[in-house]
Amino acid sequence: MSGEADFIDLLRSFATHPAARGLIDDAAVLDVGGVRLVLTHDMIVDGVHYLPADPPEDVAWKLVAVNLSDLAAKGAEPLAALLGYGLGDAEWDGRFAEGLRATLDGFCMALIGGDTVAMPVRAMGLTAIGTSEHAPSRSGAQPGDDLWVSGSIGDAGAGLAIARGADGPDNLLQRYRRPYPRLELGQALAPVVHAMMDVSDGLLIDAARMAAASRVAIAVDLEHVPLSPDLVAFAGDDRAARLAAATAGDDYELLFAAAAADRHVVVRLSEETGVSLTRIGAVSEGENLSISHNGEAVPLPEKLGYRHG
Amino acid sequence: MSGEADFIDLLRSFATHPAARGLIDDAAVLDVGGVRLVLTHDMIVDGVHYLPADPPEDVAWKLVAVNLSDLAAKGAEPLAALLGYGLGDAEWDGRFAEGLRATLDGFCMALIGGDTVAMPVRAMGLTAIGTSEHAPSRSGAQPGDDLWVSGSIGDAGAGLAIARGADGPDNLLQRYRRPYPRLELGQALAPVVHAMMDVSDGLLIDAARMAAASRVAIAVDLEHVPLSPDLVAFAGDDRAARLAAATAGDDYELLFAAAAADRHVVVRLSEETGVSLTRIGAVSEGENLSISHNGEAVPLPEKLGYRHG
Structure with a gap:
């Protein structure tokens, strides 16, 4: 087993709340006061999830899209997002921000918070929040x-x-x-x-x-x-x-x-x-x-x- | 102005949803179907927010604590968290996971999701979610x-x-x-x-x-x-x-x-x-x-x- 698989197994051992869905689903599904929230957090890292030469506007699109795809898989309507961002050079960051604005606008998502940090590698995460009445899991497939x-x-x-x-x-x-x-x-x-x-x-x-x-x-x-x-x-x-x-x-x-x-x-x-x-x-x-x-x-x-x- | 200040100003220019509170508050406050959610996402980076020699259990504590402190400032009761984690060596990661388990347990927080990625630098973020009826802002101080x-x-x-x-x-x-x-x-x-x-x-x-x-x-x-x-x-x-x-x-x-x-x-x-x-x-x-x-x-x-x- 890889270090990552071991680490995720460790997390699974205590992520026992039903909202976690055993950490095997695309997103968490948290019931709060009659509201069914769907929450996901996916990160992308330069050179791993995108190519260093990819345009920053496309990287912003991808960061939003991969998280919205998790919401889509749970039938969720997106509401809002929080950004975790490792800063690099200012021109790239500026283009990323413009791309983020355009992408979130297009999907009617509000940016409501987050954090920026200085980091020697470019990496970023997004938490996307939506609501879904049904939120199908990936574990419900039935014979036939x-x-x-x-x-x-x-x-x-x-x-x-x-x-x-x-x-x-x-x-x-x-x-x-x-x-x-x-x-x-x-x-x-x-x-x-x-x-x-x-x-x-x-x-x-x-x-x-x-x-x-x-x-x-x-x-x-x-x-x-x-x-x-x-x-x-x-x-x-x-x-x-x-x-x-x-x-x-x-x-x-x-x-x-x-x-x-x-x-x-x-x-x-x-x-x-x-x-x-x-x-x-x-x-x-x-x-x-x-x-x-x-x-x-x-x-x-x-x-x-x-x-x- | 620094690159970071410019970047945050750019984000502010389109983070106009009331839940964002102009990106100047400790946390976002999002009303969804009669529920007032408080959401925050803070990151910590090796060598910036903690010392490389700090015990991994303490780093896990700090990651949770800095986010919970944002919830505390809005009078929120914590509910759940999503982790974004940059993997390093397996032993350190294992100790971090154990520390995370103990810390979340102590604060009655459920780990409900997140993402792990391979990254050349150790960095991690947490999205903490809570509820608060009042959620005071930092902008309400009055003369007297x-x-x-x-x-x-x-x-x-x-x-x-x-x-x-x-x-x-x-x-x-x-x-x-x-x-x-x-x-x-x-x-x-x-x-x-x-x-x-x-x-x-x-x-x-x-x-x-x-x-x-x-x-x-x-x-x-x-x-x-x-x-x-x-x-x-x-x-x-x-x-x-x-x-x-x-x-x-x-x-x-x-x-x-x-x-x-x-x-x-x-x-x-x-x-x-x-x-x-x-x-x-x-x-x-x-x-x-x-x-x-x-x-x-x-x-x-x-x-x-x-x-x-």
């Missing part, structure tokens, strides 16, 4: 459910390659730099789904986490994993390309399990929100993730996605 | 008010000198390493005071901030600044020693303005909570901070306290 994913998978992974110098379209680069949190979709789906989470570290690793949290088996059909036309043009759509897309991170799409009987509801919500939703697999009794392609079982790749630590 | 402070001032500054190698008693060292947030006192005072804040950067700089936020003049009598017997034995109590104590940081006492007519109420709350409260000055019309000692006006020292950036 369909597994669905929103939008398209793998674009951001290709965008990272493009940011690092590969030749490819700006659309893919933007998926890496400006992931779009699925807030409206999450709010629409929350009352319907049995389990929901965002895809941040890779479709396969995140599906495996839903299976583990829900104590069920999840089978994903690679053939049905939705790839954008841009990605297919960039990387193809053979098995290797589909495995690469399904193990790249930073998609910030929503992955959810819903009863097969609610399939028509999911289709209707897709039409209402204008976001494509694709049935990529099925939930059954058992455990673990399995994958197939064109009806053929595919061995799990060694690396299912981005694993911390 | 008394200015009060809790406990004793300057102990932590002496403790820092001791942590750095000076010879002195463990009591003072502990005031630096384990500041005690005045939660019960803050809750008791909140309905009575006109303005309240915690003393984190130094009594004089924080009093000057209250004067500026409240658009009043504040006069502090150095003679009345409460010094502990340990501090007097360590550093004396002449004018220089009193100025040093009043400009050292990390006290985490409560500074508040209350109507002169409520003096007896403050005295009763001091008795009920067992925390000494000392009247150290007065609020009047005008602006700025002024100080005196034994009836003699004292020029403001160049450095009123710890100034960020």
Whole structure:
């Protein structure tokens, strides 16, 4: 086990309040005086979560987006944010602040507090607060459910390659730099789904986490994993390309399990929100993730996605 | 202006939601569905907010305490916390986690979420959430008010000198390493005071901030600044020693303005909570901070306290 896994296990041993959801969910869900708050705090670090050459406005966008994606996965309506910021050079910081203003404005989020510190490395965290009536967990998937994913998978992974110098379209680069949190979709789906989470570290690793949290088996059909036309043009759509897309991170799409009987509801919500939703697999009794392609079982790749630590 | 001041000014230009309180208060105060939430996020960085040789358990204590002190200043009852943590070596991290568990337990706080990241420098942030009916601001001081402070001032500054190698008693060292947030006192005072804040950067700089936020003049009598017997034995109590104590940081006492007519109420709350409260000055019309000692006006020292950036 890594030091990080040990550390998180230690935290889990005393994070026993129901609001913590065992520290395995996308966000905390805290009931206070009849209000159901959804709270998350994600950090990003220069050179780890973004490239040093990424424009500061895009880094601000990403900091907000990764946190809003956690709220989206709990069907939350965002309210406010607190910023923890490690200062660097003034020009970069100024551009970051302008980017933060524009991003928070666009998502109707109020900046209400935080802290700034001098640090030898650029790192920043955001606490995002929202409210959600339903706040589905990632542990509610049930045998017989369909597994669905929103939008398209793998674009951001290709965008990272493009940011690092590969030749490819700006659309893919933007998926890496400006992931779009699925807030409206999450709010629409929350009352319907049995389990929901965002895809941040890779479709396969995140599906495996839903299976583990829900104590069920999840089978994903690679053939049905939705790839954008841009990605297919960039990387193809053979098995290797589909495995690469399904193990790249930073998609910030929503992955959810819903009863097969609610399939028509999911289709209707897709039409209402204008976001494509694709049935990529099925939930059954058992455990673990399995994958197939064109009806053929595919061995799990060694690396299912981005694993911390 | 420093880069940090410029950056915070930029944030202020769009942090216009009332919950942000202009980013000049100790914490945000957010009303959600009839609940008044108090939220704060403070970070600490190795070598800046604590010494690299400080025990990890004490660093965990300090991270929780500095955030709880912000809640105390708003009269809040703490509920829960989210941790943002930059991992270092596993043994230190393990001791930190154990210290965090013990500290949160002691203050009845639930750890409900957060994030861990790999970072080349050790830094950590905590978001603390509480509720408060009154949540006094630091901008409500009125001409005619008394200015009060809790406990004793300057102990932590002496403790820092001791942590750095000076010879002195463990009591003072502990005031630096384990500041005690005045939660019960803050809750008791909140309905009575006109303005309240915690003393984190130094009594004089924080009093000057209250004067500026409240658009009043504040006069502090150095003679009345409460010094502990340990501090007097360590550093004396002449004018220089009193100025040093009043400009050292990390006290985490409560500074508040209350109507002169409520003096007896403050005295009763001091008795009920067992925390000494000392009247150290007065609020009047005008602006700025002024100080005196034994009836003699004292020029403001160049450095009123710890100034960020």
